[in-house]
Amino acid sequence: MYNTSKNGYIMAVPLKRKGDEWYMQQALECAREALNADEVPIGAVIVDEQGEIIARAANSMEHDCSQVSHAELKALKQAGIVKKNWRLEGCWIYVTLEPCAMCMYACLFSRVAGVVYGAESNLFGYHLDNALLFQVYKKDSLSVIKGICAEEAQNLLKHFFKHKRKDNQP
Numbered sequence: 509m510y511n512t513s514k515n516g517y518i519m520a521v522p523l524k525r526k527g528d529e530w531y532m533q534q535a536l537e538c539a540r541e542a543l544n545a546d547e548v549p550i551g552a553v554i555v556d557e558q559g560e561i562i563a564r565a566a567n568s569m570e571h572d573c574s575q576v577s578h579a580e581l582k583a584l585k586q587a588g589i590v591k592k593n594w595r596l597e598g599c600w601i602y603v604t605l606e607p608c609a610m611c612m613y614a615c616l617f618s619r620v621a622g623v624v625y626g627a628e629s630n631l632f633g634y635h636l637d638n639a640l641l642f643q644v645y646k647k648d649s650l651s652v653i654k655g656i657c658a659e660e661a662q663n664l665l666k667h668f669f670k671h672k673r674k675d676n677q678p
Contacts, residue, residue, distance in 0.1 A: 528602070528624055532661075534564065534602070535552055535553045536661060537564075539661065545568065547569065548665070549668050550579045551579050551603070553583065553602050554587040555599060557598035562590045563586035563590060565579045579604075580614065580615065584614055596619055599620050602656075603624070604657075605629050606627065606654065615650065622653065624656055625652075625656070626654075626656055
């Protein structure tokens with residue numbers, strides 16, 4: 509299904525067979541995998557035009573010793589392999605934490621139809637670079653939905669950092 513925005517951009521609208529909360533729960537499962545691996549608990553899933561999950565990923569920066577091992581980037585790469593195309597038009601990404609500017613640029617470059625996230629990130633969220641970010645692309649070429657299962661996503665992060673601080677105390 510497609511909608512045309514006021515500026516003429518064609519935007520895919522996901523079929524949402526299961527709803528945003530269901531897809532976010534799948535991303536939260538990935539975040540729990542990251543938590544169990546002693547990584548910052550962030551998870552992402554990518555849903556295709558038919559509402560099927562085509563990629564799942566958990567944050568693994570520490571394990572991979574790589575700054576590009578964000579859940580979003582890993583999921584985008586997997587989805588490109590599944591679709592045999594780096595252009596992910598019509599796909600939506602569900603991520604438990606607001607994407608950083610790097611990940612949001614990757615979403616824009618990948619041409620996903622939309623980003624749905626849970627908790628906001630006051631440290632690294634893309635909103636901190638919002639003005640610059642959307643000078644590159646028209647803002648209405650990407651739909652952004654925030655706050656889906658936000659409390660659950662935030663609680664995972666709080667749990668992780670609380671235990672990290674406790675472990676690092678003398």
